[in-house]
Amino acid sequence: MDPIKEKDVIDPLTHAHDGAAMVDPNIHHGHTPEEIRKEMKVYLAVFVGLGALTGLTVYACYGLRMPPHKAIAIALAIAATKGFLVAGFFMHLLSERKVIYGVLILTAFFFAVLLWGPWHHNYDMFGR
Amino acid sequence: MDAHAHAAHHELEIPYNVHPRPDTGLYNAKFGIWLFLASEVMLFGALFSTYILLRSSAPTWPRGWTFLNVPLATVNTFVLIASSVTVIMAWSYLRLGDLKKGRIFIALTLLCALGFLVIKGFEYTHEFQEGRSPATNNFMAIYFTLTGLHGLHVIGGMVVFAYFLFFGHKMWATERERYTNRIEVVGLYWHFVDLVWIFLFPSLYLM
Numbered sequence: 001m002d003p004i005k006e007k008d009v010i011d012p013l014t015h016a017h018d019g020a021a022m023v024d025p026n027i028h029h030g031h032t033p034e035e036i037r038k039e040m041k042v043y044l045a046v047f048v049g050l051g052a053l054t055g056l057t058v059y060a061c062y063g064l065r066m067p068p069h070k071a072i073a074i075a076l077a078i079a080a081t082k083g084f085l086v087a088g089f090f091m092h093l094l095s096e097r098k099v100i101y102g103v104l105i106l107t108a109f110f111f112a113v114l115l116w117g118p119w120h121h122n123y124d125m126f127g128r
Numbered sequence: 129m130d131a132h133a134h135a136a137h138h139e140l141e142i143p144y145n146v147h148p149r150p151d152t153g154l155y156n157a158k159f160g161i162w163l164f165l166a167s168e169v170m171l172f173g174a175l176f177s178t179y180i181l182l183r184s185s186a187p188t189w190p191r192g193w194t195f196l197n198v199p200l201a202t203v204n205t206f207v208l209i210a211s212s213v214t215v216i217m218a219w220s221y222l223r224l225g226d227l228k229k230g231r232i233f234i235a236l237t238l239l240c241a242l243g244f245l246v247i248k249g250f251e252y253t254h255e256f257q258e259g260r261s262p263a264t265n266n267f268m269a270i271y272f273t274l275t276g277l278h279g280l281h282v283i284g285g286m287v288v289f290a291y292f293l294f295f296g297h298k299m300w301a302t303e304r305e306r307y308t309n310r311i312e313v314v315g316l317y318w319h320f321v322d323l324v325w326i327f328l329f330p331s332l333y334l335m
Binding site for chain 2: 075
């Protein structure tokens with residue numbers, strides 16, 4: 001196969017070849033083949049990290065047979081870390097457009113309401 | 129192409145499906161998938177909320193690891209994480225202009241998704257053989273609802289990956305950027321499916 005040339009690379013920001021169009025400094029996706037390959041190494045490193053954290057979760061919660069409250073705290077902390085890695089690196093939320101952050105902040109607010117609503121409600125009313 | 133045909137083609141062109149909109153800074157499909165994912169957060173959020181409510185209000189609650197197959201679920205977690213990597217590698221190779229490697233990684237993603245469903249199928253079969261169904265208790269009801277809904281999302285992703293692998297790649301010849309964007313969009317969806325499982329696995333199996 002022919003080696004990849006600069007002109008073949010698709011700029012994810014402008015979708016123009018040769019980087020002819022304007023570049024947003026807030027976005028950090030790679031533009032050159034070298035930068036894209038560097039990103040690919042980061043993805044593989046994140047994969048290794050996710051695998052290690054999965055092993056850790058299973059060992060801590062299943063292997064050690066902890067009491068429920070400890071198991072819940074540890075499992076959720078590790079799951080949150082894994083979620084951060086997936087959202088931050090694979091979904092590129094560490095360097096996304098402001099409009100997406102806006103959508104996600106709104107979603108997080110309603111998600112919190114969703115969790116708070118039933119929690120706050122006095123659900124133990126039956127039979128009283 | 130004569131001037132009339134060119135004008136007609138221009139009229140049919142859907143705006144901002146390749147180039148970013150000036151106001152959002154995103155092409156429309158990417159903004160659209162994020163809005164869709166926001167609605168998905170609410171869908172799974174409602175079920176997680178139900179799970180918390182049921183569990184916290186129950187005097188006793190079964191611990192998943194005492195009867196669910198944790199080793200198989202752990203393997204499934206690795207499989208799904210691997211599929212998240214393969215889809216982002218596919219997108220990266222497409223950005224590098226390498227369709228062949230891009231398609232190989234899409235195929236690997238599809239295989240991982242299939243593997244996930246096969247393993248899940250073994251788990252479900254075992255549960256039913258042991259006499260555990262959604263009617264058994266609240267835990268099993270929420271287990272089957274959450275994992276079943278997640279499984280439906282996996283199947284949905286597989287359909288899209290299969291389309292891009294076997295048919296959709298023809299677009300590469302004429303609209304390379306648009307095809308690459310499509311893989312990015314389905315990749316975002318797939319990472320979300322992975323993200324949901326990352327929380328489902330400890331919630332149902334390990335706590």
